[in-house]
Amino acid sequence: MNTKKDHLIHLPALTDEIIKLLENLSNTAGVSGNENAVRAIVRDEIIGFVDALHTDALGNLIALKKAKIENPLKVLIAAHMDEVGFMLVEKESDGIFRFKVIGGIDERALPGKPVQIGKNQKPGVIGACPVHLSTREERERILAVDSLRIDTGPGTSDIQPGEYGTFATKFMRMGPSICGKALDNRIGVATLIQLIKYCPESIELIAAFTVQEEIGLRGAKVVAFHYEPDVAFVIDCTPANDQPAWDESENTRYKTKLNQGPAIYTSDGRTMYDYRLIRYLTSICEDYAIPYQIRQPGPGGTDAGAIHLSKSGIPTAAISVPGRYAHTAAMIVRIADWEKHFQLMTAALAHIHADVLKADR
Amino acid sequence: MEEKTKIKEFLCEIISLSGISGYETPVTNAIATTWEPLVDEVRVSKIGNLYGIKRGSPSKDGKTKRIMLAVHMDGIGMVVAKVSGELLYFAPIGGFDPRILPGQCVTIHSQKGEFPGVIVQLAPNLLSESYEGKPVPLDQLVIDTGLDEQTVKAIFQVGDIVSYANLPQELPSDCIAGHSLDNRASVAAVTQCLVELQHFHHQWDVYAVGTTQEETAFLGGATSPFDIQPDLAIAIDVTFAKGPGADGWRTVALESGVSIGYGANLHPMLFNEMKQLCEQLDIPYTLSPQPLMSGTDADPIQITGAGVPTILLSIPLRYMHTPVEIISIKDVMRTGHLMAEFIARLTPDFIEKIKWEDEQ
Structure with a gap:
């Protein structure tokens, strides 16, 4: 042609x-x-x-x-x-927020990750129940997003529902690859x-x-x-x-x-x-x-x-x-x-x- | 610099290092460097325990009593179990919930150096079943290093240690998030105790001990009291802080101060002494019931030799055994301060004066 x-x-x-x-x-x-x-x-x-x-x-x-x-x-x-990312939708207690996923994130990729919130990328985490306090049956089920929270630490009154969040991973080189x-x-x-x-x-x-x-x-x-x-x-x-x-x-x-x-x-x-x-x-x-x-x-x-x-x-x-x-x-x-x-x-x-x-x- | 800021910086330094059970050396060295100017002698035992010895003022009879502050330095991690093409399969070191793994950034410690990697779950059609709506089991998760198959084959081998790579996050209100805060937060508390002891007169010899392999076999907790033969021991570890996914009688609030262990592993009269001291000094504290084993170094220490009167102090921590544990520096400082005040009050006849309830 x-x-x-x-x-x-x-x-x-x-x-x-x-x-x-x-x-x-x-x-x-x-x-x-x-x-x-x-x-x-x-x-x-x-x-x-x-x-x-x-x-x-x-x-x-x-x-x-x-x-x-x-x-x-x-x-x-x-x-x-x-x-893809998150939005904080409800403040549950001091520094602890319910959130919803924006875009196609597999829920199984969420727990235990550092995240950053808002314009200034303030630090937070998506925590998970300590393994010592969960049963084997519980661990065979996924940690659904509704059971997870974003935790920005106590004393974060300046973070409000409606703010967006992302994973906190920093860009890096890995030999012939890049990761971010x-x-x-x-x-x-x-x-x-x-x-x-x-x-x-x-x-x-x-x-x-x-x-x-x-x-x-x-x-x-x-x-x-x-x-x-x-x-x-x-x-x-x-x-x-x-x-x-x-x-x-x-x-x-x-x-x-x-x-x-x-x-x-x-x-x-x-x-x-x-x-x-x-x-x-x-x-x-x-x-x-x-x-x-x-x-x-x-x-x-x-x-x-x-x-x-x-x-x-x-x-x-x-x-x-x-x-x-x-x-x-x-x-x-x-x-x-x-x-x-x-x-x-x-x-x-x-x-x-x-x-x-x-x-x- | 304010003491709190110094301790925070030290804690951030030691949670940026790897110190997986059995492979504690990087973190041992950093702790030794910080303890060196604070103690009279630093020693590493033949299995890797770190001993920082600060001598008390000599007593009249020349027999100085010894208190041991046992704090485990090791953290949980993983080990390469199979090299498969460009991917690494792995096994756990210590106990954790595999559901936190997909997407974690890790460091693989090969004989050729340290390399970054990511723990990932493969597409459903590549797994033994699709695991739709279910967690992918640990033995089917893999590490991708971004390297090609040939390079992977040349660099990695079964047995290479894997540690979490995420860096500390400083949260408001003096809180820190990161991996291995279990039990580096307690290492920081012992360090703060040593700092405060610089200004205190104390009669007992103080043995600050960084123990190894608490997360796997209590190796350090079992062997260090044999080396030291303490008259009294305090184990310092972390306990469950209330938060998402953690509630109930085993949890205490974050920032609620020192949690003092009570139960068969711990000496009840020493528990009382600690509690009274907290009241006297106005240090916030909570009670941590341990109906059976405490699951800390206190368990092996208590039954070493002819038995050691043992106390357990714990720092509240959220999301234990995940890479995003959270602690409050305030609780670290309080724990360090309480130990320093306790040590300063120890008289040569302290142990003789401790009476069981039915002997009083």
């Missing part, structure tokens, strides 16, 4: 500076509905590189880069800023910040840092409606369940694998992705010798689920960085997978052209 690749561009590397930016983004709190602190970092990073910057009614941050040609292709790239509480999807955010800097002059770029993805793709829905792009790319994270099975039988349901490069979606729980864009992306990978993998079709979803349904429909693709243990205190991602993802997106953006969508659908 014709991808208009007259000449290959130089692919940028993932520098320590970009990893440092991710560290800052991952350590910052931005639970769905309260993405302020993340948005502030993004705004500071991109303000000198864009033609217009807008925060909409939901809190989506949209950066526009104008093309230098007439009737350019309008390309939306969306990366959600929000992360909010790599899903600050990796996408960090990547999109870079992509703005590599945008070609032949397209109009709508770079959308979306909100509320984790609670129903709500931010992306209004962005797609308002900006009405010709084509959309969603960048996110996706599970790599590629560890060996307990009985050492073949693991056939791994979703994606680490070290195999960016994961391109064909279908998930929300979207049948546009095959013209899938072919475009795989051909870019082949031309640039970027390793890639097709995410195993199955449940799950990305902002594409909302975007592709907008107005008369928007051809949409999604490309994720594979990672393990998303939505827990500590997600792990291979740096090499992120770099290949960043390079694929840079090249895909450099060569995107209206002809890509000319094929029948």
